[in-house]
Amino acid sequence: MDMMVTSDPANINHILTKNFSNYPKGPEFRKIFEILGDGIINAESELWEFHRRAFMVFMNHVKYYDLLETLVWEKVENGLFPVLDYFSEHGTDVDLQDIFQRLAFDNICKLVLDYDPSSLCIDLPYIPSEKAFNDTMDAMFYRYVLPERIWKLQKWLGIGKEKKLTEAWKAFDEFIYPLIDQPLKKDGTCLTWLFWLIATNPLVEVKIREEIKTILHLDEAGKKWRFFNVKESHKLVYLHGALCESLRLFPPIALQQKTSIHSDILPSGHYVDENTRVILSFYSVGRMETVWGKDCLEFKPERWISEHGGIKHVPSYKFPAFNVGPRTCLGKNTSIIQLKMIAASIIYNYDVQLLKGHPVLPRDSVILQAKHGLRVRLSRRNVV
Numbered sequence: 001m002d003m004m005v006t007s008d009p010a011n012i013n014h015i016l017t018k019n020f021s022n023y024p025k026g027p028e029f030r031k032i033f034e035i036l037g038d039g040i041i042n043a044e045s046e047l048w049e050f051h052r053r054a055f056m057v058f059m060n061h062v063k064y065y066d067l068l069e070t071l072v073w074e075k076v077e078n079g080l081f082p083v084l085d086y087f088s089e090h091g092t093d094v095d096l097q098d099i100f101q102r103l104a105f106d107n108i109c110k111l112v113l114d115y116d117p118s119s120l121c122i123d124l125p126y127i128p129s130e131k132a133f134n135d136t137m138d139a140m141f142y143r144y145v146l147p148e149r150i151w152k153l154q155k156w157l158g159i160g161k162e163k164k165l166t167e168a169w170k171a172f173d174e175f176i177y178p179l180i181d182q183p184l185k186k187d188g189t190c191l192t193w194l195f196w197l198i199a200t201n202p203l204v205e206v207k208i209r210e211e212i213k214t215i216l217h218l219d220e221a222g223k224k225w226r227f228f229n230v231k232e233s234h235k236l237v238y239l240h241g242a243l244c245e246s247l248r249l250f251p252p253i254a255l256q257q258k259t260s261i262h263s264d265i266l267p268s269g270h271y272v273d274e275n276t277r278v279i280l281s282f283y284s285v286g287r288m289e290t291v292w293g294k295d296c297l298e299f300k301p302e303r304w305i306s307e308h309g310g311i312k313h314v315p316s317y318k319f320p321a322f323n324v325g326p327r328t329c330l331g332k333n334t335s336i337i338q339l340k341m342i343a344a345s346i347i348y349n350y351d352v353q354l355l356k357g358h359p360v361l362p363r364d365s366v367i368l369q370a371k372h373g374l375r376v377r378l379s380r381r382n383v384v
């Protein structure tokens with residue numbers, strides 16, 4: 001099967017929106033992501049429409065944001081802050097990526113299953129499904145880049161990443177996995193890169209704290225921690241810009257795959273034969289000089305702020321972190337608001353210092369995690 005890779009925003013718009021019906025995910029995608037079964041990510045046509053409608057009913061419920069706020073705050077107060085305090089008091093370093101993934105795992109289990117597995121606590125217990133998840137993501141990435149016959153042979157021989165995938169699969173409940181897969185690693189990954197970018201750009205941190213102080217009325221005498229709710233988080237425009245910058249430079253889903261049904265000509269002029277695998281590189285679009293300008297590799301929250309001080313709209317085909325077109329992420333608003341609540345609460349209450357010499361690199365995986373995690377030292381700020 002022919003394969004092509006593109007990061008041209010016009011092609012991305014064409015494939016994911018204008019000629020959407022010609023580019024389903026296709027059988028190759030389903031083979032790679034077979035672990036997701038018939039869940040929304042693998043589904044096409046009527047089944048996909050059915051899943052999407054069901055998700056939307058859930059997320060458009062009038063009480064949805066109230067529920068989200070309560071869940072996030074409970075987890076931050078009873079899980080995140082005690083853990084961060086523990087490491088800050090003991091002066092020991094901690095992997096912030098691990099903390100964020102536990103936070104996302106507990107949150108999504110509570111939201112979807114009304115069950116809190118309490119993976120985020122001082123002991124940081126070993127969670128088999130957590131390790132299994134990483135192995136799954138790595139194996140799926142290799143299925144993307146290796147010819148099918150190679151990974152199928154590895155699967156048959158029970159070696160390499162395929163061996164790990166088979167073992168990981170056993171650790172999941174087939175029903176639960178597709179439900180929690182979607183949001184799980186993306187939120188945690190996004191927070192990891194955001195905190196890495198902030199820690200390596202201290203001026204941004206100063207500006208976020210200034211914004212919190214100026215925009216929000218902080219009268220919290222007597223409270224142990226300051227938490228930022230949905231309404232307050234909405235007002236934090238500069239923090240919003242920082243989050244978008246982090247998603248631009250490190251989109252948790254770095255690649256998207258489609259397969260053409262009929263032949264087609266892309267806006268770039270390239271011919272696509274029928275039954276061609278088309279890989280869309282969201283990672284590359286976020287780093288293109290022609291799209292973002294000469295400073296495309298710099299972390300600049302300012303680029304997201306309009307001249308009137310609001311949030312600048314950028315079309316999704318130039319900023320595809322949440323996908324583009326009819327299959328746009330249904331959790332986009334949920335994620336943004338939840339990530340802002342958590343990020344503001346940490347930045348306001350703690351100083352985060354990167355551990356010197358610790359390498360922070362992207363991992364070869366379907367979800368763009370940090371390969372060796374994000375090791376930091378924390379200290380409580382004297383703010384309340």
Ligand code: HEM
Nearest residue numbers: 040182183186187190252253321322323327329330331335
């Ligand atoms: C930073 C966080 C997130 C990012 C970057 C993100 C990104 C994405 C992307 C790129 C897709 C397309 C995947 C594909 O078609 O293969 C997607 C789909 C989806 N996302 Fe998210 N997501 C995030 C968080 C969430 C959350 C928190 C939820 C739910 C509460 C969620 C629910 C969904 C659903 C249901 C779909 C499937 C949409 C469809 O196929 O019609 N996502 N997301």
